[in-house]
Amino acid sequence: MPVPATEALGKDRLVWMYMQMVRIREFEERVKRTFVEHPGVIRGHAHLADGAEASIVGALATRQENDLVMPSYRCHGYPIVLGTSTRALMAEIYTRKDGLCKGFGGSMHLADPAHHFPGTTGIVAAGIAHAAGAALTAQVKQTGQVVYSFFGDGSTKQGAFYETLNLAAVWKLPVVFILENNEYQAYTHIRLEDANYIAGDPLSQKAKAFSIPGATVDGTDPLRVYEEVGQAAERARAGEGPSLIESKFYRLSPHGNAITVPPVPTQFQEHEAVEVYGNKAEYAEGKAKDPIPKFRAHLTSNGTFTDADAKKIEDAARAEMEDVVQFALASPLPTPEDAIKYVYA
Amino acid sequence: MAREMMFAEAIATAIGEEMHRDSSVVFYGQNMAMTDRDPFVKKFGKSRVRITPISETAELGIAVGAALTGLRPIVELYMSEFMLVAFDQVINEAPRLRYMSGGQVKVPVVFKAGFGFAAGWAGQHSNCIYHAMMGIPGLKIAIPSTAADAKGLMASAIRDDNPVVYLHHYMLTLDKGEVPDGELLIPFGVAEVKRPGKDVTIVATAWMVKKTLAAAELLAKEGISAEVIDPRTLAPLDVKTIVESVRKTGRLVLVDQAPRHASAAIVIAGEIAEQGFKRLKAPVKMVTALDTSIPYSEPLERYVLPSEEKIVQSVKSVLAAQAAAV
Numbered sequence: 001m002p003v004p005a006t007e008a009l010g011k012d013r014l015v016w017m018y019m020q021m022v023r024i025r026e027f028e029e030r031v032k033r034t035f036v037e038h039p040g041v042i043r044g045h046a047h048l049a050d051g052a053e054a055s056i057v058g059a060l061a062t063r064q065e066n067d068l069v070m071p072s073y074r075c076h077g078y079p080i081v082l083g084t085s086t087r088a089l090m091a092e093i094y095t096r097k098d099g100l101c102k103g104f105g106g107s108m109h110l111a112d113p114a115h116h117f118p119g120t121t122g123i124v125a126a127g128i129a130h131a132a133g134a135a136l137t138a139q140v141k142q143t144g145q146v147v148y149s150f151f152g153d154g155s156t157k158q159g160a161f162y163e164t165l166n167l168a169a170v171w172k173l174p175v176v177f178i179l180e181n182n183e184y185q186a187y188t189h190i191r192l193e194d195a196n197y198i199a200g201d202p203l204s205q206k207a208k209a210f211s212i213p214g215a216t217v218d219g220t221d222p223l224r225v226y227e228e229v230g231q232a233a234e235r236a237r238a239g240e241g242p243s244l245i246e247s248k249f250y251r252l253s254p255h256g257n258a259i260t261v262p263p264v265p266t267q268f269q270e271h272e273a274v275e276v277y278g279n280k281a282e283y284a285e286g287k288a289k290d291p292i293p294k295f296r297a298h299l300t301s302n303g304t305f306t307d308a309d310a311k312k313i314e315d316a317a318r319a320e321m322e323d324v325v326q327f328a329l330a331s332p333l334p335t336p337e338d339a340i341k342y343v344y345a
Numbered sequence: 346m347a348r349e350m351m352f353a354e355a356i357a358t359a360i361g362e363e364m365h366r367d368s369s370v371v372f373y374g375q376n377m378a379m380t381d382r383d384p385f386v387k388k389f390g391k392s393r394v395r396i397t398p399i400s401e402t403a404e405l406g407i408a409v410g411a412a413l414t415g416l417r418p419i420v421e422l423y424m425s426e427f428m429l430v431a432f433d434q435v436i437n438e439a440p441r442l443r444y445m446s447g448g449q450v451k452v453p454v455v456f457k458a459g460f461g462f463a464a465g466w467a468g469q470h471s472n473c474i475y476h477a478m479m480g481i482p483g484l485k486i487a488i489p490s491t492a493a494d495a496k497g498l499m500a501s502a503i504r505d506d507n508p509v510v511y512l513h514h515y516m517l518t519l520d521k522g523e524v525p526d527g528e529l530l531i532p533f534g535v536a537e538v539k540r541p542g543k544d545v546t547i548v549a550t551a552w553m554v555k556k557t558l559a560a561a562e563l564l565a566k567e568g569i570s571a572e573v574i575d576p577r578t579l580a581p582l583d584v585k586t587i588v589e590s591v592r593k594t595g596r597l598v599l600v601d602q603a604p605r606h607a608s609a610a611i612v613i614a615g616e617i618a619e620q621g622f623k624r625l626k627a628p629v630k631m632v633t634a635l636d637t638s639i640p641y642s643e644p645l646e647r648y649v650l651p652s653e654e655k656i657v658q659s660v661k662s663v664l665a666a667q668a669a670a671v
Binding site: 129134135137164171 | 410441
């Protein structure tokens with residue numbers, strides 16, 4: 001039997017996990033607020049990870065030093081945990097020269113290879129294949145690395161998902177597939193588009209098609225995610241191949257900022273549950289599962305930290321992201337002529 | 346030293362030499378490396394030489410991810426049309442990731458695909474789809490016409506730090522040519538004058554080079570001196586060599602197996618219209634496939650594709666034409 005997460009992790013690590021969850025939340029809140037406070041500063045489409053914090057942090061807490069992380073375009077949360085500069089991250093989303101990708105990528109296309117984050121793609125499910133490719137590199141070069149592939153429930157209706165999981169299973173690639181089931185494929189509720197869901201089965205059922213382990217976990221509990229993903233990572237590292245973990249949580253913001261045509265300003269509307277389907281009860285239920293107050297209550301009740309300790313962490317995250325926003329606002333826009341750089345290596 | 350070998354053997358030689366030289370080169374695809382007797386498996390082992398299911402999106406996507414993290418994959422695709430199943434990876438992933446990262450990453454991958462198989466493969470396995478890829482900044486396209494070029498361009502493709510679509514014209518597979526031993530690197534973006542001439546410039550790629558050289562031979566018997574240029578890579582495209590030739594000959598015929606608007610010819614025609622217009626003594630002539638799918642039956646197929654006769658006729662028409670108002 002695996003050691004329960006609370007014991008395996010120890011106090012410092014649990015506090016670290018709470019801190020990362022709060023940092024992600026505060027970062028995403030500042031992205032969201034930017035659309036109101038500084039209209040026009042963020043272009044295109046930004047997708048937030050609020051609601052996913054426990055799932056992201058619980059999974060990444062199982063990482064060993066050189067393991068790689070390859071998520072979808074809903075990608076702000078992971079690099080924050082991996083140690084990417086949040087200043088560079090926000091500056092990228094703000095289209096600035098000091099951005100992580102110098103203003104060439106934006107919210108959907110982040111890369112920070114120096115922090116084990118080779119890059120994301122804006123095309124649904126394409127990155128699942130890229131993650132398996134990174135795992136092929138680890139296997140061929142025998143680096144001992146595991147690759148963490150994160151993608152949404154919507155991705156699992158794409159051919160890339162099926163083709164990649166089959167081949168990853170055939171080749172026993174060292175990859176963990178983490179299916180973040182947030183109940184929505186962009187604006188469409190999962191009850192309208194997933195055969196397993198409609199039949200009342202968990203989405204981890206899909207693992208059976210490839211004869212690999214599949215498990216469903218409460219993605220609002222970072223410790224459960226830690227346990228389940230940890231086992232899958234160990235299995236991958238031992239050469240036993242991929243697993244599929246369905247991590248269930250509720251996306252707290254809508255898919256992205258509203259799609260508008262300039263000069264019409266864009267911002268985040270109400271969640272689709274309310275905006276599209278008129279279902280306030282669903283959203284209230286989802287909101288009640290917010291992983292951050294839940295984990296905070298868990299850690300204060302078991303004596304990991306006090307209310308005052310938690311508040312210190314939250315204040316620090318607020319101060320960090322205030323600095324990040326100011327840094328990004330002050331950063332210059334890119335030099336136009338630089339647009340022809342980086343086409344070819 | 347050089348020795349005679351077939352086009353296909355020259356490609357395999359380059360892959361073998363590069364795999365020997367660099368342990369990060371891996372090679373995989375469908376219906377290859379099926380047994381331990383496979384020569385590549387024997388030499389490089391089953392970790393670096395693999396068989397895949399019929400899963401182009403996974404094959405190409407995994408290659409992109411592997412390239413992103415330190416391997417140099419070569420994916421055997423057999424038919425260029427099979428790339429269409431996974432065109433997202435070819436068009437919208439491999440060539441975009443470096444740019445979107447602000448130059449932080451590179452994607453050194455080779456998508457090797459056969460094309461133009463004018464041997465009764467009909468509508469879905471004989472096409473020329475390179476035009477769709479020529480307009481994708483970040484993506485390179487190699488398109489050899491001789492065994493030596495096949496070897497040298499493959500070696501360069503593998504060493505290139507960018508994604509490369511390497512197009513193997515299946516009608517050239519068995520053609521023999523002298524191929525230098527050992528390292529042979531043909532630089533991308535450098536056209537070769539396959540036959541010097543002074544009356545007309547003819548640009549062609551792959552199988553069309555062979556047909557054009559045969560046509561040039563016929564024309565020579567009638568006292569017409571044609572200069573035949575093979576760009577060898579469509580991206581980057583060596584426009585300079587073509588412009589210089591047109592400055593000399595004043596006449597340009599573009600031979601291309603693709604349908605007119607999907608041809609490389611139309612891109613070259615545009616470049617020459619801008620850069621070489623004043624030197625033209627006659628309008629540019631494009632000898633392309635007709636605007637149809639490729640039909641199955643031989644007389645139908647022959648009717649649709651460029652031929653030696655069509656090239657000869659087009660050259661004569663260009664030589665007969667007078668320049669527009671001077």
